[in-house]
Amino acid sequence: xxxxxxISIKNLSFSYNSNKVLDDxxxxxERGAYxxxxxxxxxxxxxxxxxxxxxxxxxxxxxxxxxxxxPRCSDDCRIGYxxxxxxxxxxxxxxxxxxxxxSGLVAKEEIFKLQKNxxxxxxxxxxxxxxxxxENKLIGELSGGQRQKAFVARALASHPQIxxxxxxxxxxxxxxxxxxxxxxxxxxxxxxxxxxxxxHDIDIISAQAKQIIALNKKIVYTGQAVKVNEKELVDxxxxxxxxxxxxxx
Amino acid sequence: MIADIFEILQYDFMVRAFLAGIIVSLIAPLMGFFLVxxxxxxxxxxxxxxxxxxxxxxxxxxxxPLFGAMLVSVGAGIAMDRLRSLKNIFSDTVMAIFMSGGLAxxxxxxxxxxxxGVNMLNYLFGSITxxxxxEILLFVILGIIVLITVFLLRKKLFLISYDExxxxxxxxxxxxxxxxFMLLVGVTISLAIKAIGALLMGALMxxxxxxxxxxxxxxxxxxxxxxxxxxxxxxxGITFSFYLDLPSSAVIVLMLLLxxxxxxxxxxxxx
Numbered sequence: 373x374x375x376x377x378x379i380s381i382k383n384l385s386f387s388y389n390s391n392k393v394l395d396d397x398x399x400x401x402e403r404g405a406y407x408x409x410x411x412x413x414x415x416x417x418x419x420x421x422x423x424x425x426x427x428x429x430x431x432x433x434x435x436x437x438x439x440x441x442x443p444r445c446s447d448d449c450r451i452g453y454x455x456x457x458x459x460x461x462x463x464x465x466x467x468x469x470x471x472x473x474x475s476g477l478v479a480k481e482e483i484f485k486l487q488k489n490x491x492x493x494x495x496x497x498x499x500x501x502x503x504x505x506x507e508n509k510l511i512g513e514l515s516g517g518q519r520q521k522a523f524v525a526r527a528l529a530s531h532p533q534i535x536x537x538x539x540x541x542x543x544x545x546x547x548x549x550x551x552x553x554x555x556x557x558x559x560x561x562x563x564x565x566x567x568x569x570x571x572h573d574i575d576i577i578s579a580q581a582k583q584i585i586a587l588n589k590k591i592v593y594t595g596q597a598v599k600v601n602e603k604e605l606v607d608x609x610x611x612x613x614x615x616x617x618x619x620x621x
Numbered sequence: 622m623i624a625d626i627f628e629i630l631q632y633d634f635m636v637r638a639f640l641a642g643i644i645v646s647l648i649a650p651l652m653g654f655f656l657v658x659x660x661x662x663x664x665x666x667x668x669x670x671x672x673x674x675x676x677x678x679x680x681x682x683x684x685x686p687l688f689g690a691m692l693v694s695v696g697a698g699i700a701m702d703r704l705r706s707l708k709n710i711f712s713d714t715v716m717a718i719f720m721s722g723g724l725a726x727x728x729x730x731x732x733x734x735x736x737x738g739v740n741m742l743n744y745l746f747g748s749i750t751x752x753x754x755x756e757i758l759l760f761v762i763l764g765i766i767v768l769i770t771v772f773l774l775r776k777k778l779f780l781i782s783y784d785e786x787x788x789x790x791x792x793x794x795x796x797x798x799x800x801x802f803m804l805l806v807g808v809t810i811s812l813a814i815k816a817i818g819a820l821l822m823g824a825l826m827x828x829x830x831x832x833x834x835x836x837x838x839x840x841x842x843x844x845x846x847x848x849x850x851x852x853x854x855x856x857x858g859i860t861f862s863f864y865l866d867l868p869s870s871a872v873i874v875l876m877l878l879l880x881x882x883x884x885x886x887x888x889x890x891x892x
Contacts, residue, residue: 425790453790465658465783468839475784478776479791510837530791 377438378403378534378566379424384433386419393419394430395590401568403438403533406560408581409570415588417570418456421538424568425453452476452527456539456570458519463512469522470507473497476526493529501525502555517548521555528559535559537569541576553580626856629863637757638749638859638869644764645809645816645825646855650833650847651771652809653826655802657834658782660712662827664701667716668810669822671697671723676744676814677730680737686744687759690814695807697723702803706796747818747870749859760812767805778802779840816855817870825851828877835884850880 377400384397393416401407411417422428424435455461467475473494481487498507501521511519520540527535537556541549557580559565571577577584586593629635656662672694679689697719704715731741743751752760771778781788781798788795810822817825833846858873865872 425786427786427789451790453787455784455786462783464834466834466838466840466843467779467783471779471839471841475776475780476787476791478780479788479793483773483777508839510839513837526787 374400376402378405379438380436381420381424382433382436384420384423384430384435386416386423386428386430388419393589394423397433397587397591399585399591399594401566403566404560404564405566405568406557406582407566407568408577408584409568409587410572410574410577410584411587411592413572417572417587418538420587421536421568421570425451425536450530450532450534452524452530452532452535454520454523454527454535454537454540457542458523458540460542462519465511467511468508469498469503469511469514469525470494472511472522473525473529476529480530497525497529498522500528500559515548516544517552520544520548520552524555524559532565534566534568537567539570539572541571541573549576625860625864629860634750634752635859635863637752637754639856640757641752641760641812641816642749642855642859642873643852644760645813646851647848648764648767648771648809649813649825650829650851651768651844652806653830654844654847655778655782656806657827657830658779661705662823663713663716664698664806665810665826666823667701667720667723668694668698668806669814669819670720670727672807672810672814673727673741673744673819674723674730675811676819677727677734677737677741680740681730681734685756686740687756687811687815690744691808691811693723694810695804698803698807699800702799706799743818744814745818745820746868747814747816747821749816749869752815756815763808763812767808770801770805774798774801775840775844817873821870821874824874824877825855828874828881829854832877832881832884835881835888837888850877850884854880 379399379401381397381399381401384394385392386394393414397416397420409417409420419428423430474490476497477487477490477493481490487493495504495507498504501524503518503521503525506514506518511522514522524535524537535556540552544552556567556569560567569581582596584593584595585591626639630639653662653665656664672690675689675691675693676686677689678693679686701715701719704710705712731737742748777788777793777798781793781795781802785795788798809826813822813825829847829851830843832850833843836843836846838846854873854876858876859869861867861876862869862872
């Protein structure tokens with residue numbers, strides 16, 4: 373594994389029953405990358421994320437992380453995760469911003485030995501996400517963009533080196549999306565965080581990501597984001613001819 | 622009402638009823654909270670119905686029905702949770718299968734045992750005033766164990782309940798915690814079945830939580846208000862039922878509903 377690579381995916385394949393959704397995937401993700409993962413529904417994006425996160429086991433191949441094969445035991449490669457459908461799924465959750473961010477710490481804590489400076493760590497993560505003063509607000513009272521930030525703060529509380537976001541903008545209005553992307557980019561540049569986000573929206577990905585991986589069961593494209601809007605490439609990603617109508621970003 | 626309670630406490634069976642009621646009202650909403658977060662509220666009714674298999678079996682083979690109910694509800698709870706986690710069968714389908722299977726088995730055991738019908742009614746609708754001295758000891762010991770365990774693990778249980786994937790990603794042994802959680806739910810149901818009855822179990826575990834959630838607080842305060850609503854309903858319910866000569870479980874449920882309606886109205890007034 374090269375020095376600057378933080379995740380290396382080698383010969384990875386996965387099937388649901390007999391339906392192959394990932395076919396011989398090989399990717400090296402560099403430390404500090406700001407990477408968009410795009411592809412059609414059923415193209416294997418979420419499956420690939422779940423395998424990286426250790427939620428699914430591949431049929432063949434492997435995922436290697438800097439510092440070891442298991443991301444859970446390596447400080448050098450700790451993963452923060454922001455799930456999809458936050459806006460819909462957590463609307464009625466009886467939890468404050470503080471509760472949510474705190475829950476990013478509890479899995480690794482021993483029952484009788486809490487982290488000494490845990491309140492400071494939680495408040496720092498809340499501040500970093502720009503939610504200072506909202507600690508006691510219910511998660512359901514926040515706007516879509518603020519809610520996303522609260523879940524990023526939850527991930528940041530455990531000081532990850534990699535941040536993975538699954539369809540982060542479903543149900544979030546456009547102005548909040550822009551502000552949120554600026555926030556992510558700032559984390560990427562200032563904190564050196566490797567950021568991987570999944571979206572089915574080709575315009576968002578091409579405008580925001582620095583690098584792109586386009587996935588439709590196989591790797592269709594890897595490289596600079598700016599080229600992903602080219603018509604021939606879009607047809608390749610989605611597997612058929614498309615009339616591509618752009619929206620402003 | 623305080624003076625009335627002191628008058629009632631002259632009777633030993635009422636002292637036991639209050640003690641059992643207080644313990645159950647402390648632990649039932651605690652477990653209910655995590656089930657609500659998991660969107661698994663109906664599991665309470667399913668497990669309560671299944672635990673009747675243990676009650677009927679115990680009455681038939683003449684051992685303490687609390688143990689029978691506990692054995693069956695813990696086993697069924699763990700089995701249902703495992704099936705749910707396989708994710709190739711819907712949760713409500715799992716519950717429907719277990720509930721109908723449980724009731725069918727209960728009916729068979731019921732028909733095999735002559736004269737267990739009257740006792741069965743105590744477990745269907747609750748009979749908090751018939752709790753015995755030996756049973757109250759079990760209530761106290763198991764109640765304290767459940768309380769302490771949930772207090773210590775509440776934040777981990779909260780995480781698993783609302784985002785099990787993150788718990789797995791962060792290295793938690795979710796299978797172990799889920800099994801422990803179902804064990805605690807099973808114990809709670811087996812204790813509450815004598816107090817409130819299998820048919821009204823959902824009320825005691827879910828309504829206080831639903832009421833507290835209307836108030837718009839975070840995890841700790843929602844848990845606290847759930848317990849306050851549950852405790853007040855049980856104490857008031859037992860007291861009113863004594864003076865009005867009504868079934869205590871039914872009065873407790875009506876008190877819980879009163880809290881729910883009030884909290885919904887409160888939310889509408891201040892929203």
